[in-house]
Amino acid sequence: MRMAVFISRSAEDTINFAKGYASSLKAGDVVLLNGGMGAGKTVFAKGVALGLGIDDEILSPTYAYMNDYGGKLYHYDCYRLSSGAQAEALGLCDYFYGSGVCLIEWAENIADVLPEGYKTVTITKISEGERRIEY
Numbered sequence: 001m002r003m004a005v006f007i008s009r010s011a012e013d014t015i016n017f018a019k020g021y022a023s024s025l026k027a028g029d030v031v032l033l034n035g036g037m038g039a040g041k042t043v044f045a046k047g048v049a050l051g052l053g054i055d056d057e058i059l060s061p062t063y064a065y066m067n068d069y070g071g072k073l074y075h076y077d078c079y080r081l082s083s084g085a086q087a088e089a090l091g092l093c094d095y096f097y098g099s100g101v102c103l104i105e106w107a108e109n110i111a112d113v114l115p116e117g118y119k120t121v122t123i124t125k126i127s128e129g130e131r132r133i134e135y
């Protein structure tokens with residue numbers, strides 16, 4: 001698939017870009033948010049939530065693995081998961097096949113249970129405030 005790049009110059013920039021990106025999403029889309037620690041994956045997720053009309057505060061799901069925003073958005077952080085089987089056992093994979101949008105941080109940890117046809121957004125840190133967002 002052809003990829004495009006957006007250069008973000010602030011967290012606010014990323015939120016606004018992600019808000020627009022959300023309008024390209026369809027029910028049931030699964031999006032892998034790739035990038036290292038502090039890249040801006042959770043900031044991006046906040047923008048997507050705003051774009052989907054979700055008012056709740058978006059918090060990092062690091063300790064919960066996944067936060068469910070009313071069935072509209074499922075935000076995953078798989079950093080502490082070590083296998084797809086573990087995600088499966090925790091019942092985390094069921095939502096991949098529902099009508100909500102799934103955003104997944106550290107999806108590489110559960111690579112073997114990801115559904116087909118996912119989208120990817122890759123965020124790379126350029127400098128303290130700048131990020132390269134490939135989507």
Ligand SMILES: Nc1ncnc2c1ncn2[C@@H]1O[C@H](COP(=O)(O)OP(=O)(O)O)[C@@H](O)[C@H]1O
Pocket residue numbers: 008009010011012013014035036037038039040041042043044060105128129130131
């Ligand atoms: N252009 C930018 N886009 C996104 N975040 C940025 C940007 N510039 C600086 N930041 C900062 O980088 C951090 C990203 O944190 P977070 O989204 O939690 O990262 P991740 O979820 O990828 O580990 C935040 O503190 C944010 O304010």
Ligand SMILES: [Mg+2]
Pocket residue numbers: 041042060077105
């Ligand atoms: Mg995060």
